Amino acid sequence: MKLPWYRRALHALRCSLKLRLMLVFLLLAMGVAFTFISGAQKAFSMGWREAARPLLMDYVDRLATDIAPAGGPPQIERAQAVMNRLPITVDITGPIVNWRSHPDQAEPYWRKERGNDRGRRAWDDEPDWEPLLVRQTADGHRISFGMDEATLKKRPKVIGYTLAALLVLTLLAFLYVRRLLRPLDDIRQGALRFGSGEFGVPIPVKHPKRPDELGELAATINTMGHDIHQMLEAQRALLLAISHELRSPLTRARLNTELLPETPEVLAQRQALLRDLAEMARLISDLLESERLAGRHQALHREPTDPVALAYELIEELATTQPAAHSITVHAAPDVPTIALDRTRVRLLLRNLLDNALRHSAGAPQAVELHLRPHGVDGQGVELEVRDHGPGVPDDQLPQLAQAFFRPDTARTRAAGGVGLGLYLCRLVAQAHGGTFAVRNAKPGLAVTVTLPPG
Numbered sequence: 001m002k003l004p005w006y007r008r009a010l011h012a013l014r015c016s017l018k019l020r021l022m023l024v025f026l027l028l029a030m031g032v033a034f035t036f037i038s039g040a041q042k043a044f045s046m047g048w049r050e051a052a053r054p055l056l057m058d059y060v061d062r063l064a065t066d067i068a069p070a071g072g073p074p075q076i077e078r079a080q081a082v083m084n085r086l087p088i089t090v091d092i093t094g095p096i097v098n099w100r101s102h103p104d105q106a107e108p109y110w111r112k113e114r115g116n117d118r119g120r121r122a123w124d125d126e127p128d129w130e131p132l133l134v135r136q137t138a139d140g141h142r143i144s145f146g147m148d149e150a151t152l153k154k155r156p157k158v159i160g161y162t163l164a165a166l167l168v169l170t171l172l173a174f175l176y177v178r179r180l181l182r183p184l185d186d187i188r189q190g191a192l193r194f195g196s197g198e199f200g201v202p203i204p205v206k207h208p209k210r211p212d213e214l215g216e217l218a219a220t221i222n223t224m225g226h227d228i229h230q231m232l233e234a235q236r237a238l239l240l241a242i243s244h245e246l247r248s249p250l251t252r253a254r255l256n257t258e259l260l261p262e263t264p265e266v267l268a269q270r271q272a273l274l275r276d277l278a279e280m281a282r283l284i285s286d287l288l289e290s291e292r293l294a295g296r297h298q299a300l301h302r303e304p305t306d307p308v309a310l311a312y313e314l315i316e317e318l319a320t321t322q323p324a325a326h327s328i329t330v331h332a333a334p335d336v337p338t339i340a341l342d343r344t345r346v347r348l349l350l351r352n353l354l355d356n357a358l359r360h361s362a363g364a365p366q367a368v369e370l371h372l373r374p375h376g377v378d379g380q381g382v383e384l385e386v387r388d389h390g391p392g393v394p395d396d397q398l399p400q401l402a403q404a405f406f407r408p409d410t411a412r413t414r415a416a417g418g419v420g421l422g423l424y425l426c427r428l429v430a431q432a433h434g435g436t437f438a439v440r441n442a443k444p445g446l447a448v449t450v451t452l453p454p455g
Contacts, residue, residue: 018174018181021177021181022174025170025177029169029170030166033166053132056132060132061135063086063145064135066078066081066082067143068141068143071138072139073094073096073097073139073141074094074097074137074141074143076097076099079092079101080101083101087147087148088145088146088147088148089102089145089146089147090144090145091107091143092141092143093141093144094137094139094140094141095139095140095141096139097141102150105146105148133145180214183204183217183218184214186203186218187203187214187218190222190225194221194225197232199225199228203218205218247281247284250284253277254278257270257273258274283421286422286425300342300345300432301344302340302341303340303342306336306338307336307338307339307346307372307382307452308330308332308336310343310347310350311330311332311350311370311372314347315328318355318358322358324358324362328354328358328367329367329368329369329370330370330372331370332371333373335379336373337374337379337380337381337382337454339452339453339454341433341452342429342432342433345429345433346429346433348425348429349384349425349426349429350384350386353384353386353422353423353426353448353450354386355422356423357386357388357446357448358388360390361390362390364389364390364444364445365389368386368387368388369385369388370384371384371386371387372384375451376454380454381435381453381454382452383451383452384449384450384451385447385448385450386448387445387446387447387448388446389442389444389445390444390445391444391445392442392445393439393446398440401423401439402423402424402437426448426450430450430451430452433453434453435450435452435453436449436451438450
């Protein structure tokens with residue numbers, strides 16, 4: 001279900017540091033502008049009462065004298081002449097002359113009846129405008145002055161220009177913040193590379209001689225990645241050395257075991273010892289093979305291989321030691337292509353997948369299934385899928401199944417065999433061929449899909 005736009009916007013705001021910084025900048029800019037304008041208006045109003053008010057009162061007295069000469073009533077012609085000269089309004093009321101220069105313009109609140117204070121606005125800068133803008137003549141006429149609103153409307157829209165300037169500044173600030181925070185993207189990508197085991201490309205650091213805080217963070221993560229890489233290489237070298245050193249005594253132990261007499265008294269112990277030695281030899285071989293495939297320069301010996309024939313050949317080989325392999329059902333598409341593969345490594349992949357499926361589907365109502373089909377747009381690749389009908393694996397443990405030495409508690413136990421290298425080796429073989437490796441719960445059972453592109 002698609003979320004509404006405002007929910008998506010809120011989610012993007014929560015997940016984006018850039019957007020939150022821009023929102024803080026915008027609110028800060030608006031707050032600063034409001035505070036400055038309010039403070040300037042307050043300062044102007046305080047200065048107005050002290051300095052401008054006497055000047056304005058003297059000027060209004062002169063305008064009233066121009067409209068109503070001494071001893072005479074107000075003259076409309078004189079009022080019109082003043083209006084033509086200044087952007088003001090003139091209202092005259094009295095026993096002889098009653099005239100408004102702008103009858104369509106609303107009267108200001110201070111010229112309305114004093115009893116009607118409900119709609120009065122709070123003019124904090126001048127609480128009483130009537131003594132300032134209203135004059136009384138000797139013959140009883142009242143002359144009121146005001147501002148011509150039409151003239152004010154013709155002036156530029158300062159608020160619109162201010163808003164446009166604020167938006168432009170916000171855009172420039174966004175671009176600048178985005179440029180400043182661009183190293184965060186490099187740090188994230190570098191951390192992902194380090195997490196996947198790729199330590200060859202460090203995180204770029206701008207101005208390495210004089211780095212900022214983000215540059216120092218990138219340099220620190222690079223140092224951490226270098227240390228982790230060295231630690232992993234040391235562990236790999238130690239593991240290879242131990243595996244190589246174990247081969248010789250293991251071979252001697254197997255030879256000495258085979259030289260034991262096949263008498264009824266020692267036959268059972270001899271066979272059990274041979275099985276344990278064979279399992280140890282296989283574990284050492286898998287360890288060495290995994291280290292070869294995990295290296296940067298793994299070499300594949302590709303040759304044209306028929307995957308279907310290879311699958312049947314491997315099943316027959318498994319059946320010699322595991323009778324349950326006879327029950328494996330092969331579903332091969334008729335157009336599975338012959339492609340260049342490392343035959344030895346692909347045999348290892350299929351052996352581990354089928355052995356894992358047979359081990360964990362013991363007692364299942366259906367047999368293990370092996371599917372082979374063409375893969376890719378042109379069908380030149382191969383897709384292998386092995387599915388069992390066993391108990392499966394918890395969904396939260398699926399991403400860890402192809403990690404070295406990982407054993408789900410519910411699906412694998414020491415009694416069931418395996419040390420957690422089988423699927424890890426399968427993933428390495430698939431990746432070495434440029435393919436993919438995926439595991440999913442088939443409900444029931446587990447399904448492992450491997451794609452192998454043409455070499």
